[in-house]
Amino acid sequence: xxxxxxxxxxxxxxxxxxxxxxxxxxxxxxxxxxxxxxxxxxxxxxxxxxxxxxxxxxxxxxxxxxxxxxxxxxxxxxxxxxxxxxxxxxxxxxxxxxxxxxxxxxxxxxxxxxxxxxxxxxxxxxxxxxxxxxxxxxxxxxxxxxxxxxxxxxxxxxxxxxxxxxxxxxxxxxxxxxxxxxxxxxxxxxxxxxxxxxxxxxxxxxxxxxxxxxxxxxxxxxxxxxxxxxxxxxxxxxxxxxxxxxxxxxxxxxxxxxxxxxxxxxxxxxxxxxxxxxxxxxxxxxxxxxxxxxxxxxxxxxxxxxxxxxxxxxxxxxxxxxxxxxxxxxxxxxxxxxxxxx
Amino acid sequence: xxxxxxxxxxxxxxxxxxxxxxxxxxxxxxxxxxxxxxxxxxxxxxxxxxxxxxxxxxxxxxxxxxxxxxxxxxxxxxxxxxxxxxxxxxxxxxxxxxxxxxxxxxxxxxxxxxxxxxxxxxxxxxxxxxxxxxxxxxxxxxxxxxxxxxxxxxxxxxxxxxxxxxxxxxxxxxxxxxxxxxxxxxxxxxxxxxxxxxxxxxxxxxxxxxxxxxxxxxxxxxxxxxxxxxxxxxxxxxxxxxxxxxxxxxxxxxxxxxxxxxxxxxxxxxxxxxxxxxxxxxxxxxxxxxxxxxxxxxxxxxxxxxxxxxxxxxxxxxxxxxxxxxxxxxxxxxxxxxxxxx
DNA sequence: TATTTTTGATAAATCCTTTTAGCAGCGTAA
DNA sequence: TTACGCTGCTAAAAGGATTTATCAAAAATA
Numbered sequence: 146x147x148x149x150x151x152x153x154x155x156x157x158x159x160x161x162x163x164x165x166x167x168x169x170x171x172x173x174x175x176x177x178x179x180x181x182x183x184x185x186x187x188x189x190x191x192x193x194x195x196x197x198x199x200x201x202x203x204x205x206x207x208x209x210x211x212x213x214x215x216x217x218x219x220x221x222x223x224x225x226x227x228x229x230x231x232x233x234x235x236x237x238x239x240x241x242x243x244x245x246x247x248x249x250x251x252x253x254x255x256x257x258x259x260x261x262x263x264x265x266x267x268x269x270x271x272x273x274x275x276x277x278x279x280x281x282x283x284x285x286x287x288x289x290x291x292x293x294x295x296x297x298x299x300x301x302x303x304x305x306x307x308x309x310x311x312x313x314x315x316x317x318x319x320x321x322x323x324x325x326x327x328x329x330x331x332x333x334x335x336x337x338x339x340x341x342x343x344x345x346x347x348x349x350x351x352x353x354x355x356x357x358x359x360x361x362x363x364x365x366x367x368x369x370x371x372x373x374x375x376x377x378x379x380x381x382x383x384x385x386x387x388x389x390x391x392x393x394x395x396x397x398x399x400x401x402x403x404x405x406x407x408x409x410x411x412x413x414x415x416x417x418x419x420x421x422x423x424x425x426x427x428x429x430x431x432x433x434x435x436x437x438x439x440x441x442x443x444x445x446x447x448x449x450x451x452x453x454x455x456x457x458x459x460x461x462x463x464x465x466x467x468x469x470x471x472x473x474x475x476x477x478x479x480x481x482x483x484x485x486x487x
Numbered sequence: 488x489x490x491x492x493x494x495x496x497x498x499x500x501x502x503x504x505x506x507x508x509x510x511x512x513x514x515x516x517x518x519x520x521x522x523x524x525x526x527x528x529x530x531x532x533x534x535x536x537x538x539x540x541x542x543x544x545x546x547x548x549x550x551x552x553x554x555x556x557x558x559x560x561x562x563x564x565x566x567x568x569x570x571x572x573x574x575x576x577x578x579x580x581x582x583x584x585x586x587x588x589x590x591x592x593x594x595x596x597x598x599x600x601x602x603x604x605x606x607x608x609x610x611x612x613x614x615x616x617x618x619x620x621x622x623x624x625x626x627x628x629x630x631x632x633x634x635x636x637x638x639x640x641x642x643x644x645x646x647x648x649x650x651x652x653x654x655x656x657x658x659x660x661x662x663x664x665x666x667x668x669x670x671x672x673x674x675x676x677x678x679x680x681x682x683x684x685x686x687x688x689x690x691x692x693x694x695x696x697x698x699x700x701x702x703x704x705x706x707x708x709x710x711x712x713x714x715x716x717x718x719x720x721x722x723x724x725x726x727x728x729x730x731x732x733x734x735x736x737x738x739x740x741x742x743x744x745x746x747x748x749x750x751x752x753x754x755x756x757x758x759x760x761x762x763x764x765x766x767x768x769x770x771x772x773x774x775x776x777x778x779x780x781x782x783x784x785x786x787x788x789x790x791x792x793x794x795x796x797x798x799x800x801x802x803x804x805x806x807x808x809x810x811x812x813x814x815x816x817x818x819x820x821x822x823x824x825x826x827x828x829x
Numbered sequence: 830t831a832t833t834t835t836t837g838a839t840a841a842a843t844c845c846t847t848t849t850a851g852c853a854g855c856g857t858a859a
Numbered sequence: 860t861t862a863c864g865c866t867g868c869t870a871a872a873a874g875g876a877t878t879t880a881t882c883a884a885a886a887a888t889a
Contacts, residue, residue, distance in 0.1 A: 152845055163869045168847060179867055198607035202548045203845030206874050211544065213587075222573035224566065231564035231590060238589065238601070243608070245555075245585050248573060259580070265540035266585070402774055409776060429771050432744055434751060494875055505839045510877060521837055545875030548844050 151197050160191060171199065205267065213268040214455060216246045217259060218297075219276075224398075225425060225442070226274075229296075232448030233272070240456055242269075251368075253278040260286065270455050275300055277339050292458035294451055298342045299470075306469040308450045312342045312424075315440045315475040316349025319422050320394060322438075324357050326483060328392030328420055334364045334380060334404060335396035346396045346424055362387060366400070376400070381407040392483075395423040398430070398439070405433065421482040435481035446473050493539050502533060513541065547609065555610040556797060558588045559601060560639075561618075566740075567767060567784070568616070571638075574790030575614070582798055584611075593710075595620040602628065612797050617642055619681045634800035636793055640684045641812075648811040650792045654684045654766075657782045657817040658691025661764050662736060664780075666699050668825060670734030670762055676706045676722060676746060677738035688738050688766060704729060708742070718742070723749040734825075737765040740772070740781070747775065763824040777823035788815050 153171070157164045167188055169178045175185040205211040214237060218226040230246060237244045245268065249256040256276045263271070270292035275283065280303055286293050287305060299307035323331050333350045335343055347363065354361045364383040366376060380403055384390060393408075395401035401423035408415060415421050415435055423430065426441035454469045495513070499506045509530055511520045517527040547553040558575060560568040572588060579586050587610065591598040598618045605613070612634035617625065622645055628635050629647060641649035665673050675692045677685055689705065696703050706725040708718060722745055726732060735750075737743035743765035750757060757763050757777055765772065768783035796811045 153847095154845075164846085165848080165869055165871095166867090169868095172847080179865090181867065184867085200548070200845050201608045202544060202553065203874090204847080206542075206544045206548055206844090206876090207846045207848090209874080220573065221576065222566070222569045224564070224569075227564045227566075227569040227572075230569075230588070231562065234563065234589060238604075243587050245587050246572070247576060247580065262580075266543045402770070406774060428744070429774070432748060432771070432775075434776075492875095495877095496875075506876085507839055507841095507878080508837090511838095514877080521835090523837065526837085542875050545844090546877080548846095548874090549876050549878090551844075 150200075151195055153197075153199065156188070156191060156195070156197060160188060162188070209267070210269055210459075211267045212241055213243050213245055213266075214270045214272060214292075214459075215259075215263045215268050216244050217249060217256065217271065217273045218246070219249055219251050219274050221246050221248045224427065225444075228444050229448050229451075232445055233452060236448065236452040237455075240452070240460075242455075242459075249274075249276050251276050257282050264289065264291070269459050270294070272296060272451055272455065274298060287464070290464045292455060292464050294454050294458075294469075296447060296451055298340050301341065306454060306466050308447055308454065308471045308473065309342065310442050310447070310473050310475050312345035313349040313352075315477065316346040316394075316396075316424065317353045318349075319424070319438075319440055319477055320350045320353035322477060322479065323392040323394065323420055323422060323483060324353065324359070326392075326420055329359065330362065330387070330389050331359065331392035331394055332362045332364060332383065332387060332390050333394045333396065334366065334383070334400050336368050336400065337365050338368050343396060350394060362390070376403040377406045377410075380404045381411060384408070384411060384413065390419060392420045393422075395421070398423055398425040398427045401437065401439075402429070405437070415482050416484060420484075422477075426476075426478060430478075430480070438480045438483035439478055441476045441478055443473050443475065492542075493537055495539075495541065498530070498533060498537070498539060502530060504530070551609070552611055552801075553609045554583055555585050555587055555608075556612045556614060556634075556801075557601075557605045557610050558586050559598065559613065559615045560588070560590060561593050561616050562590045563588050564590075566769065567639075567786075570786050571790050571793075574787055575794060578790065578794040582794070582802075584797075584801075591616075591618050593618050599624050606631065606633070611801050612636070614638060614793055614797065616640060629806070632806045634797060634806050636796050636800075636811075638789060638793055640682050643683065648796060648808050650789055650796065650813045650815065651684065652784050652789070652815050652817050654687035655691040655694075657819065658688040658736075658738075658766065659695045660691075661766070661780075661782055661819055662692045662695035664819060664821065665734040665736065665762055665764060665825060666695065666701070668734075668762055671701065672704065672729070672731050673701065673734035673736055674704045674706060674725065674729060674732050675736050675738065676708065676725070676742050678710050678742065679707045680710050685738060692736060704732070718745040719748045719752075722746045723753060726750070726753060726755065732761060734762045735764075737763070740765055740767040740769045743769075743779065743781075744771070747779070757824050758826060762826075764819075768818075768820060772820075772822070780822045780825035781820055783818045783820055785815050785817065 153164055153167050157167050166180055169175055169180055170185050170188045216230060216233060221227060221230060234244050247259050253276045256279055260282055271286060272294050274297040275295055280300055283293060283305055284303055293305055295305055295307035296309060299309055320331060335347055351361050366379055384407060393404060395404055413419055422438040424440045426439040430437035430439045450471050454466060458464055458466055495506055495509050499509050508522060511517055511522055512527050512530045556579060558572060563569060563572060576586050589601050595618045598621055602624055613628060614636050616639040617637055622642055625635060625647055626645055635647055637647055637649035638651060641651055662673060677689055693703055708721055726749060735746060737746055755761055764780040766782045768781040772779035772781045792813050796808060800806055800808055
């Protein structure tokens with residue numbers, strides 16, 4: 146027994162006036178369009194009484210704006226992305242926008258397909274963690290005047306707005322922190338990937354190492370699904386082959402988790418045998434014994450900046466924002482795992 | 488320089504035929520509507536050549552279906568919900584549906600507001616983890632002939648389809664497992680909540696306890712944001728006040744994390760001093776030393792069933808599914824934390 | 830040849846809104 | 860009296876699709 150949805154036309158008919166008048170009143174243009182106060186009030190009362198709500202579909206069709214933003218990440222079940230999703234969602238709803246999400250799995254083909262799908266679904270904007278080889282798709286998007294914002298990584302070769310963090314600087318500082326705590330042989334464990342944030346982290350590490358005349362020692366793991374097997378074993382092997390390691394820096398938290406397993410298996414004691422620090426802080430790092438030092442990305446600021454940029458594009462300044470290329474600072478949390486005084 | 492979007496009308500004009508014909512061909516009704524093969528081919532070629540894609544907005548408006556499903560959970564940044572989101576998303580896109588997500592924070596007012604918002608946005612279906620006091624809102628939803636599916640918890644007082652897990656049975660079995668491993672005094676740590684899944688877990692625990700003539704020992708923590716402080720201290724106190732505890736059963740994983748902190752602080756050794764088991768398995772439980780036994784919910788099956796139900800409602804059987812009230816079994820993973828033979 | 834059927838296509842209504850252009854009616858100024 | 864401006868409201872187009880009802884021409888039947 147579904148209540149038939151009431152439309153603007155029904156209201157007009159019931160009140161014996163025109164659709165136009167109702168629409169003007171609905172959109173707060175009564176004064177501007179010289180609708181009498183008397184009629185305005187009458188219509189407003191009636192609308193409230195019947196609980197009329199305009200159809201957003203029809204509005205979108207008419208106005209060419211859907212108030213939908215696509216949030217496309219590598220994997221929505223990843224804690225980092227899920228947390229940002231949560232913040233974004235909050236801010237979007239507050240401003241009358243909805244968020245549709247999708248995961249690329251870092252697969253360029255899937256990303257392209259998804260973007261194509263959404264282009265024709267008349268969404269207004271895209272917040273994207275780009276996969277490799279996505280340049281042209283993103284260029285098209287911008288040319289088609291969609292609002293586009295990259296985050297987590299950006300694409301140097303194209304002029305597209307983004308919100309990222311200081312990967313290089315923080316990696317530099319974390320490495321420095323290990324050095325200052327007495328490490329002479331620091332291993333950097335990362336993942337084989339074109340992702341610019343990963344390259345930046347490696348660069349930061351290498352700079353600090355070189356600055357102090359140390360030897361770079363990098364384990365580059367194949368890019369694969371975090372839940373895949375074998376990562377831990379590979380890290381184990383690396384540690385065994387480099388008996389003189391006295392520090393480990395993990396380029397992201399899931400590598401650290403695997404690494405901690407490896408250290409456990411090898412009966413290496415943290416921070417006695419080795420100091421440990423990781424990029425991407427995680428609740429679990431404070432649960433683990435000893436607590437693991439980590440670089441925390443400012444999730445809330447990232448989300449804030451993303452929505453700020455989106456809203457500026459969508460609600461006013463148009464799809465091109467001059468210089469909305471934002472790099473946010475991280476926070477290094479020093480915990481027991483890298484505290485030599487322990 | 489945005490390419491102007493091409494519409495069905497443009498195609499008709501370019502080809503000198505009617506909109507109707509184009510539409511019929513687009514919808515695969517060429518044969519049925521006796522459009523000649525020759526013309527059909529010509530139109531299809533043209534459509535491919537210009538890369539025309541129909542406007543989903545217009546289709547939705549016309550057909551009254553938007554191909555959008557709302558996924559409303561307590562908190563999308565929670566690993567459990569995020570993981571299911573990921574699975575749902577995958578299956579939805581495969582079937583031409585989009586997923587809009589939102590988090591209620593378990594706040595009934597926020598939930599109602601969100602549902603109201605989406606009702607007028609003409610979404611087709613709702614997948615919901617209900618907050619308290621949501622009965623009437625959900626009844627309205629069903630009366631308005633939206634496709635509705637509850638999950639994680641359901642509402643006994645209303646006839647609404649759902650997908651949940653065997654909370655009572657699994658809690659019973661986990662408690663039994665502790666008993667069989669020699670526990671005489673098992674503490675159950677849960678959260679003050681009307682949520683039916685929490686009540687069921689408590690009931691399962693109590694049944695097993697009573698069955699074996701043991702004493703029920705429940706710590707009911709106030710419902711609050713997991714990141715709030717003080718949970719760990721409260722658990723600590725509980726453990727100290729019950730010196731004879733030899734087993735702990737956590738009703739959900741974030742309580743276990745807090746509890747593990749507490750045990751750490753108190754220098755309690757697992758599984759020597761206490762056995763530990765938790766509801767809701769988590770990656771960290773296998774990372775923690777010793778590995779923590781836990782009950783794993785079948786995420787993929789849950790997502791599968793949810794989408795199966797949704798699709799049946801949306802693509803055919805209509806909004807009322809007879810007896811789609813599904814309870815899925817969990818898996819108890821016995822690990823070092825509850826293995827007395829250790 | 831006259832009538833009916835089939836074939837191949839289309840006009841127009843509909844979904845619900847926004848917005849431009851315009852229409853009466855009335856008072857005022859010339 | 861004529862012209863003009865203002866007031867209060869509305870008709871109709873547009874946005875992009877689907878679908879019902881209809882129509883002309885050709886083919887089949889009587």
